[in-house]
Amino acid sequence: MPSLLIIAHGSRRAASNDEVRRLAEQVRAQPEQAYTHVEAAFLELAEPGIGDGLAALAAKGETEIVAFPYFLAAGTHVAQDIPKAIAGFSAAYPAVEVRVTPHLGASASLPATILNVAA
Amino acid sequence: MPSLLIIAHGSRRAASNDEVRRLAEQVRAQPEQAYTHVEAAFLELAEPGIGDGLAALAAKGETEIVAFPYFLAAGTHVAQDIPKAIAGFSAAYPAVEVRVTPHLGASASLPATILNVAA
Numbered sequence: 001m002p003s004l005l006i007i008a009h010g011s012r013r014a015a016s017n018d019e020v021r022r023l024a025e026q027v028r029a030q031p032e033q034a035y036t037h038v039e040a041a042f043l044e045l046a047e048p049g050i051g052d053g054l055a056a057l058a059a060k061g062e063t064e065i066v067a068f069p070y071f072l073a074a075g076t077h078v079a080q081d082i083p084k085a086i087a088g089f090s091a092a093y094p095a096v097e098v099r100v101t102p103h104l105g106a107s108a109s110l111p112a113t114i115l116n117v118a119a
Numbered sequence: 120m121p122s123l124l125i126i127a128h129g130s131r132r133a134a135s136n137d138e139v140r141r142l143a144e145q146v147r148a149q150p151e152q153a154y155t156h157v158e159a160a161f162l163e164l165a166e167p168g169i170g171d172g173l174a175a176l177a178a179k180g181e182t183e184i185v186a187f188p189y190f191l192a193a194g195t196h197v198a199q200d201i202p203k204a205i206a207g208f209s210a211a212y213p214a215v216e217v218r219v220t221p222h223l224g225a226s227a228s229l230p231a232t233i234l235n236v237a238a
Contacts, residue, residue, distance in 0.1 A: 004237055008191070019224055026230040033234055063131035068237045072127070072191065072223075073135035104181040104191075105138055107236040111145040115152055118123055118187045 010042030
């Protein structure tokens with residue numbers, strides 16, 4: 001079974017980073033979820049970084065990782081910075097397969113989620 | 120029936136703002152959705168601003184508006200800037216009721232959404 005790495009931007013506000021870590025816990029606690037591990041990592045300003053987050057999963061023996069960009073917009077971070085960080089990891093860990101999903105803002109289920117939130 | 124205003128941060132990248140406007144269209148197109156209008160507005164860097172977005176709905180005769188902060192973290196924008204902009208509108212339009220929902224990052228359905236995206 002793969003593991004899931006939720007990649008957030010990271011913030012100078014510790015509370016914002018804790019929100020992301022709590023979100024990872026909530027995903028992990030979903031009854032229907034099937035990932036071995038669910039962890040959070042940060043592009044910048046918070047720990048672990050993307051490479052360290054991926055390496056921590058590899059150190060636990062994970063060979064399949066789903067990387068989910070927890071970003072609303074398809075900007076430079078999603079288009080370039082995250083793929084670059086993952087490529088750096090993959091060069092060092094060729095046996096670990098990392099699959100990057102669409103970012104949150106491009107999720108097909110987002111419109112329905114918004115209707116739920118606003119209801 | 121109320122209308123829904125999706126409030127995003129706004130970006131210097133026109134494509135990011137267009138992503139938000141397209142999201143508003145997608146929410147509007149959901150078969151089960153029950154809002155009279157679904158529009159996007161921006162805290163900064165893009166048009167319409169929050170006050171203008173609310174006023175445009177009021178000008179269409181709307182008296183009940185659900186304001187949804189399309190933000191991941193509960194930072195200053197969510198805690199202070201958006202409420203302040205809405206308070207400014209409400210002072211000018213006392214007959215229009217504006218209800219602010221939790222921001223996206225605090226949505227109870229977000230963990231399930233993330234599992235959908237990553238699947």
